[in-house]
Amino acid sequence: MRRRALDAFLRWQEASILVVALLLIAWFENANHDFLLSSASLENLSQFVAPAAIIACGEVMLMIGGEIDLSAGMVFALAPFVVHFAADAGVPVVLAVLLGIVVAGFVGLINGVVTLLLDVPSFVTTLGTLFLVNGFTLTISHGTPATPPGSEAFAQVMGAWGYSEILWTLLIVAVLHVVLRHTRWGLHTIASGANETGAREAGIHVTRLKIGNFVITAVLAGFTGCLESFRIGSIDPQAGGNQIMFLAVAAGVIGGTKLAGGSGTIVGGLLGALVLGVLNDGFTLIGINAFTFNIILGAAILAAMLFNIHITRLARAGGRT
């Protein structure tokens, strides 16, 4: 009986975000009947949700381990330029994309190595690489946009077709959800966030694990940058940036991931991104401007945080035997 109640509660933490998303959708649908039922706005919504959700997958893995990557938005902008220059130099486009992802992963490796082996807090490490990578991207691109390489069909698969980005997102979310919940990697990530000393005493290679999660986050950020460049049909050195990084972190937090580490969910990150997307599209469609949106976004993050902390406290008080 108690176990069933607990299971229901554990699911509830994700379900509560889903309920919030559904309520918001219903409310906006009522205010403007074109909100979801027109294909154009559904496409719009999916394209807002996709990049935030993919990067959120990485940030959630890091935050569960007690780390964060502030440079993800800048890696997002860098990767498509690597693809562009590699293709220009004659590399086949598929390999060029792989190269872009490898370079992104290399930035993640630097983040991880500096944080774990040189003992710098990840907030500081990735604040440094944030500016470093941004400057590097602006330098190699001379600050001017470029055109993504490759055939029309390739571009369609990589994001140009309206729903291809959200399909990539669902695939990545599914894979990382399994990694987090059903592999030793995921379990050890949670353990090292909950009790790092204890995890080390149990023989878990915390350093290797966390460096790996920095690489995963950077790879996902770089891949998302590529998807977005193919979708828009242009590579912008100012794309992504801190806006997309903070949206991803916010999606994770709204989805129930603790910044201090120890718990979180990938699916929650997707739902968090959905809530942000619904807020963005909904308020745009009923005619509220971008400035107001930031006020609402900020309030939503605070509300979600308070909700999470409160629910956790209630659960602890109620569950003690």
Added chain:
Amino acid sequence: MNDAGHASSAPEALRADNIVKRFGPVTALDGVSLALRRGEILGILGDNGAGKSTLMKILTGYQAPTSGRLFVDGREVALHSVDHARSLGIECVYQDLALANSLSVYHNMFLNREIVHRGPFRLLNHRAMREQAAACLEGMGVHIPSVDLPVERLSGGQRQAIAVARAVHSEARILLLDEPLAAMGAREAGLIIDLLLRLKSEGKLSIAMIMHNYAQTLDIADRVMLMQHGRVTYEKDAAATSVAELMEIVRREYRAMRTA
């Protein structure tokens, strides 16, 4: 204890000979010797700074002694890491318990020893771990509402029991406990005492534990030893001594210090 006689004839599981540990000018251990027989519980008493924790760290392979010799099952060993000590069957439960509070009881029981499905992805076999953890705790008489609960929802005594059960489950033959009853109420302490006595009655496990409370120590241990200033100043069968005698020794020490 009645079976103290039996324990004294059992083979030695762990022996430390004349262990010295210096940290620069500070001598933490000044020639400590101890012997732990199979199936025996040894209580180590002493003030803060007497060297108990340093002794534990040497026995778990966490630190190397400056000099002195260690024997496991009669064979001399130089423990060069915690993993090495563990491979010889030495497990330690530290005061922080090394539990991941947000993870379930069964995940903690199998932490870094997970059961995985066969196949290329080596996915976790949650069901097998859940069942084995429940059976293991049941077998040790540890009762908790569910192995699915995150350990942060358990009481201090239950958490300590989980940590001990985990160490035993990993096929420990020598169990080192760092103040297993610290900051525990009578009922909670009773839970752990029952668990330790039950493990002892199976006869395969040797337990050395750092303790503070004399009465509790005499209740559980076959033998007690008192450490003062990095030395063993007293050692006796628990049945042959009393709380009063132990108190008297410590009091004598204070008097000597005051007059010095």
